Amino acid sequence: MIFRFTVNYKTMKVLHLDTNHPLLISGLNKLGFENDEDYISSKEKIKKKLFLYDGIVIRSRFKIDKEFIDKATNLKFIGRVGAGLENIDEVYAEEKNINLISAPEGNRNAVGEHALGMILSLFNKLKKADNEIRQGKWLREDNRGIELEGKTIGIIGYGNMGKSFAKKLKGFDCEVICYDILDNVGNENAKQVNLDELFAKTDVLSLHTPQTKLTKGMVNTDFIQKFKKSFYIINTARGSAIVTNDLVKAIKNNKILGACLDVLEYEKTSFENFFSDENLPKAFKYLINSDTVLMSPHVAGWTVESKEKLAQTIVDKVELLFS
Numbered sequence: 339m340i341f342r343f344t345v346n347y348k349t350m351k352v353l354h355l356d357t358n359h360p361l362l363i364s365g366l367n368k369l370g371f372e373n374d375e376d377y378i379s380s381k382e383k384i385k386k387k388l389f390l391y392d393g394i395v396i397r398s399r400f401k402i403d404k405e406f407i408d409k410a411t412n413l414k415f416i417g418r419v420g421a422g423l424e425n426i427d428e429v430y431a432e433e434k435n436i437n438l439i440s441a442p443e444g445n446r447n448a449v450g451e452h453a454l455g456m457i458l459s460l461f462n463k464l465k466k467a468d469n470e471i472r473q474g475k476w477l478r479e480d481n482r483g484i485e486l487e488g489k490t491i492g493i494i495g496y497g498n499m500g501k502s503f504a505k506k507l508k509g510f511d512c513e514v515i516c517y518d519i520l521d522n523v524g525n526e527n528a529k530q531v532n533l534d535e536l537f538a539k540t541d542v543l544s545l546h547t548p549q550t551k552l553t554k555g556m557v558n559t560d561f562i563q564k565f566k567k568s569f570y571i572i573n574t575a576r577g578s579a580i581v582t583n584d585l586v587k588a589i590k591n592n593k594i595l596g597a598c599l600d601v602l603e604y605e606k607t608s609f610e611n612f613f614s615d616e617n618l619p620k621a622f623k624y625l626i627n628s629d630t631v632l633m634s635p636h637v638a639g640w641t642v643e644s645k646e647k648l649a650q651t652i653v654d655k656v657e658l659l660f661s
Contacts, residue, residue, distance in 0.1 A: 349370075349372075350371055350372070350392035350393060350414070351371070351372045351373075351374065351390060351391045351392055351393070352366055352371050352372070352373050352374070352391060352392065352393040352394070352395060353374050353375075353376060353384075353387075353388070353390075353391040353393070353394050353395070354373060354374065354375045354376070354377075354395045354396075355376060355377065355384065355394060355395065355396040355397075355399050355400075356377065356395070356396055356397040356398070356399050356419065357377055358395070358397070358419050358645070358648070358649050359645045359646050359648070359649035359650075360649075361646060361649050361650060361653070362395065362419070362649035362650075362652055362653060363375070365649070365650065365653035366653060366656065369653070369656070369657055369660075371393070371656075374391075381400050381406070385405070385406060385409040386409070388406070388409040388410040388411075388413070389409065389410065389411045389412060390412075391410065391412065391413065392412055392413065392414045392415070393413070393414060393415045393416070393417065393656070394410070394413065394415075394416045394417070395416075395417040395418075395419065395652065396416065396417070396418055396419070397418070397419045397420055398420065398425055400425075401425045401426070401427075402416060402425060402426040402427060402431075403427050403430075404427055404430045407427060407430055407431060407434055407436065410436075413434070413436050414435075414436065414437060415436060415437040415438070415439055415656065415659060416431065416436060416437070416438050416439065417439040417440075417441075417652045417655070417656060418438070418439065418440045418441070419441055419444075419648050419649065419652055420440065420441060420445070420639070420648065421440060421441065421442035421445060421446075421498070421499065421548075421639065422440065422548050422549060422576070423438055423440050423548075424548065424549040424550075424576075426438060437659055439652060439655045439656065439659070441647075441648045441651035441652055441655070442497065442498040442499065443498060443647070443651050444639075444644055444647035444648030444649075444650070444651040444652075445638075445639030445640075445641070445644035445647065445648055446498040446499050446501070446502040446639075447502055447643075447644070447647075448638065448639045448640065448641040448643065448644040449499045449502060449503070449546075449574050449638045449639045450499065450502030450503040450504075450505060450506045451506060451641075452574055452600060452634070452637070452638035452639070453503045453506075453544055453572050453574050453598070453600075453638065454503065454506045454507070456572060456574075456598035456600070456632055456634070457486070457542060457544075457570065457572055457598055458486070459598075459632055460570070460596050460598055460630070460632045461483050461484050461485065461486065461570075462481075462483035462484075463481045463482075463483055463629070465629075465632055466481060466629045467481040486507070486510040486511075486512050486542075487510060487511045487512060488511065488512065489512045489513070489541040489542055490512065490513040490514075490515060490539045490540055490541045490542070491504075491507055491512055491513070491514045491515070491540070491541070491542045491544060492515050492516070492517070492536045492539065492540030492541075492542070492543045492544070492569075493514065493515070493516040493517070493528060493543075493544050493546060494516070494517050494518075494536070494543065494544070494545050494546065494547055495517075495518060495545060495546035495547035495548070495553075495575065496516040496517070496518040496520075496523045496524065496528060496530065496546070497518070497523075497546065499546040499574065499575070500516060500518075500528075500544070500546035501525065501527065501528075503544055503546065504516065504525075504527035504528040505527050507527070508527060513529075513539070514527060514528040514529070515528060515529050515530075515531045515535065515536060515539060515540070516528040516529070516530050516531070517530070517531060517532070517533055517536045518530065519552070533564075537564045537565050537566060538566045539566075540565060540567070540569050541567060541569055541570065542569060542570045542571075542572065543565075543569055543570070543571045543572065544571075544572040544573075544574075545557070545571070545572065545573045545574070545575045545579050545580075546574070546575050547575050547576070547579060548575070548576070549575075549576040549578055549579070553575075553576070553578070553579050554578045554579070555578065555579070555581050556579050556580075557571070557573075557579055557580040557581060557584070557585065558581040558584045559581075559584040559587065559588070562584065562585075562588045562593055562594065563593070565593070568592055568593055568594065568595050569593075569594060569595065570594070570595050570596045570597070570598070571585075571594055571596075571597050571598070572597075572598040573597070573598070573599050573600065573601055574598075574600040574601065574638035574639075575601065576601055577599075577601035577602040577603045577604065577605050577636075578603060580599075580603060581603070582602070582603045582604070582619070582621040582622065582625070583621045585597060585621070585625075586621045586624045586625065589624075589628065589630060589631070595630065596630040596631065596632075597625075597630065597631045597632070598631075598632045598633075599625070599631065599632070599633045599634075600633070600634045600635075600636055600637065600638040601636050601638075602622070602633070602636075604619060604622060605636060
């Protein structure tokens with residue numbers, strides 16, 4: 339729901355809680371907003387001055403919960419420079435007539451390219467081959483790859499990110515199917531199917547879902563066993579979607595042939611840090627020593643170009659909101 343205001347937006351103040359591309363602040367300046375930056379104060383200190391601001395811009399520094407929102411008595415919008423809003427109490431924000439702005443359009447191309455790059459790298463054993471050559475090993479047969487051509491790629495979540503990945507797959511002569519909780523989202527790049535068909539046909543599964551009650555822990559042993567064939571999995575969405583212990587079990591029994599993981603179950607909710615202590619989970623220790631697993635540190639949407647696009651998307655949506 340979009341909430342409209344009659345206030346003169348050129349008198350409004352915006353608090354930026356994370357660093358972003360400079361054009362975000364310059365763009366809001368051009369619109370007439372007054373911009374303040376605070377990238378180091380604690381959440382408690384931030385809450386004490388929230389009443390001064392009409393807008394907040396954040397990436398994932400901390401959760402925007404009910405208590406936080408209650409302190410922001412003049413708040414009209416929260417801009418999240420990223421795709422998801424799971425770190426914000428969306429229901430309570432709506433009750434308070436606060437507009438929530440995200441920017442999945444800004445990094446969808448980056449995510450699509452990253453997902454494609456990961457599966458091609460895994461299929462062609464590029465990490466393994468590179469490491470071996472650096473050790474003086476020249477093992478050609480051990481590094482024989484496989485091709486995307488002729489495979490069926492199943493996509494769960496066919497929004498901005500899923501559509502971008504499907505578009506990148508054009509030209510590889512593979513079949514692309516998608517499943518989504520919304521009807522009629524398929525397009526010329528992917529045929530929308532039900533879960534039974536997805537389970538029956540998929541060779542490579544790619545997750546592009548937001549974090550919700552439905553998707554948290556979605557990929558567990560029961561889910562994995564519903565696939566008719568052994569398959570590969572790509573996750574550039576949220577780490578919470580996959581139960582890592584169950585993933586490792588499936589890799590060990592060859593039900594999952596390989597995994598491309600840009601996100602991990604163990605990430606902090608800020609996405610900026612990894613483990614809170616030095617104790618690495620047993621399942622993770624297995625992943626880091628497996629040649630069938632390729633990982634990156636939650637950077638699928640983290641390109642030079644997407645940083646600018648994300649910022650511009652927020653500026654454009656704020657301008658539209660108050661126009």
